[in-house]
Amino acid sequence: MTGHKSHATEPDLSATVPIPLARPGTAGTRAGHRGMSAIAELQTQPIMILGAGPMTPPTTADAGTKSSGGIGEGLALSISSALGALAGLASWLIAARLLPQAEVGHAAAVVSAFILIAGITQLNLGLGLIRWLPVAGRHAQPLAWRSLLLIMPLSAIVGLGYVIAVPDLARTAAGADGPLAVGMCLFALATAGWGVFVVHDYILVAIGKPWWTVWRNGLFAVVRISLLVVLGTAFGAQGVVLSWVGPIVVWIGVGSLVLLVVVRRFARQAEGGTMPCRSEVVGFLGPTATAQVGYTLLLNQVPLVVILRFGPESGAAFFIAWQAAVVIETAANYYMHSLSASWARTPNRAAELTSSSRRRLLMIFLPALAVGAVLAGPGLSIFGPGYAAAADVLRLLLLGLAFRLLVVHELGVRTAAGHGMAYARLHTASALLVLVAALLVPASTGTHPDGVGAALLPVALGYVAVQVACAVHVVLVRIRRRAGRPATT
Template sequence: MGALARAKFASVVPREPLLRNGHLLALSSLVNAALGAVFWVCATQWYDDRTVGLNYATVSAATLLSTIGQLNLSDFLVRFIPSAGRHTRTLVLSCYVASIVCSVLVAVGFLLLVPRLAPNLGFLLHPLTAVFFVAYTAGYAIFALQDGALTGVRRPGWVVTENVIFAVVKIMLLAVGAALTLFAGILISWAGALLVALLVANVFLLRRAVPRHEQESPRTARPPRLIGYATADYAGSLFRMAAYSLPPLLVLNTLGPAQSAHYSLAWIVGYVPYLLATNMGSSLMVEAAHAPGRLPEHAFRVLRHSALMMAAGALVIIVIAPSLLSFFGPEYAEDGTTLLRLLALSALPNLVVSLAVDVARMRRQLRLVVGLQLASCVLVLGLAELLLPVLGLAGGGLAWLVAQTLLALYLLIRRSRWLPRTPEDPAVDPSADPQPVTQPAEPGRPGTDDSGPTAPRRAPHKE
């Protein structure tokens, strides 16, 4: 039965690594979103709106803090593991250590500032809750990094597996927390599920996937040294995650805890198409790292393929938005339907923005990478601040739609600046990717570029 199921699944998923890995990563996001919806349906049944709103705001804050702490090394691993060669394990573990240290520091710093920054989250100052908050922040940083590592070694199936484990354990722990009437049961369930998922995924990653990747890779002269790239990409990621994580806090301060809960659960559903664009972009970066000359070809293919999926998905969400939100309760459908529809529409222009950022990463156009994410953050938060008091929750959705549309129009008008129509290699940075140790190139024979071997390999790859 297992072999038959795998055969049927393989017949549905495209064989081309670019689309196959992107589809598997998208499947991971869909599974995570579906099981995440089940989790929040249970949470809304077992906890009151105020508790759900405060706990979700806490999770959003921890997610933002973990993003600060992880230094955006997940995207760094996606971009550079393909060319790390025999230094892959060192690269992964070094990123883990840096992320854990930074995440713990920023989480503790946030707790010290809670009385002044977010007095509504004062329950986090209880010792037990504070420990779980710090653990969640550090654990989520590694959770994101291991996704990047699994993507970089072309193991997307394991991203699906870890997300299923995370979601199932999270629901089980939520039930335990509700039975014990723990106010912080939602936060505790997330932290406990992360621990289980981290153990399972990293045993596979470090004991099987990474050793095999190192064996199949050409020997490299030195591990990657890309401090400038990592710093610029990290700055851009902070703006991106601020745009994702701060609106629930704006709603909490402007409209209250109940409306924050309604916004947050609509965002969980509306964010799924955003994740699909991110997943296809991750697959694009991995394949382009193996074959830099095919970057324009891969980019156009991802744009065409993803646009069709995104349009269909947005249409479905718009039609069934009230039914989706009614699972959380009638008040969620009443307050969040317009918000969810606007978020679904905003995912279409976001596809262009997301693709432009990923192409710019491959071409090392770091000013564009940072500039787009900064502009998105400023527009979303600025418009939300203006529109929420006037339009309620719908103002948050309109802020996303207007911001992404403006950026997409700019990128389409200036597409020749970021999306070349002819094959080209990314600009070579001598301090960037390590060069494989090979025999000197013969006269007249082209050498290798800075991203490693250009021949594509067969594919053996999470919220």
């Protein structure tokens, strides 16, 4: 896979990061592929640090690929991700009403585990696709399908290996009397399906169909919750797992057929197009996929660690509080993802897009965090008294998330600018530090004298401390940039 390279760059257009630009017509045809993980960041601008040369957009007749700043794309991604996260929260509320708290903990462990493996094995290709598909033109079909056909078998194989190493997950999936092999197969199916589920959303956004993701995720949520009511009542923790696996398999099958049509139509409407060369793909995927592993561990391994260290009942209370925070975390990340697509289409507006995205991010999500903190107690009490005990834990998580918004914005900017290594360092460090805190804080599987909430407070305090430290670091880096000094991260 080769292409012509351009080494010309324009002046720095952003107060935050330098943006190398290609002269029209200098980019050649490139080949590559790419996919992504459930929650991550996206890119669309040339990655000069990768040594692959910049890319120029193809001429296309598809007005749907144009954007007036990515506001609609960001809103669609945020609503789509929030729908999924809220549906997850609603499903756990139903599960908490149907099942004993310990059973909820076991089911949560299975769901967190297959989402964890799927997120890691997506290789951050979703962000690559949202960066590369808008300029791929007639090459869009092979770019999308090579990515999906890489992710799905990889997710299934790694998922099978994971569940063999942790057979308790397979026992939950198989049910009390079911064969262990059935549980392993269900886990592998869920992992393979979820591995490409989120990537479908990024493909739709990249080809100018962002609002399709909202309908897709909304319908998926309705079906999954409906199945949970039926299957959870009949099969307990196994029913919770089945309510995920069934819709995932169906949605991937139907969604793949839809993508076959819309991506082909997108490619036919384009004139020309560019593909990322192999060095660009490897250079981008290397650091950013590593960072995505850390972020996936943050979202899914942290509650697993708490369940294992504090026991299923305390772990279930933490899991619900954590999911409530993840609703806002996920929406904020998806909102910033749109910056990459907008930046790729209008690189001359980089500084403006950077500033406006930060302002809108804080205006939208800080009030949401405040409302969440006020409603933490009443909200968790809906799940039951055992969950309401974690109200202060949730408030601390939301406090830490307020500082994390600065980190989320910086990650989005670094992604859009193609600064893969800087993105990876910040993303990996901020995620792994939380995981380390969850592993090192004092834990007890017995009953804490002051209740479940008090037992879990050290984990939440560790989360806040990490986010404050990372936010301070981001602010200092920005100050160094404005002062004209090189920022090392």
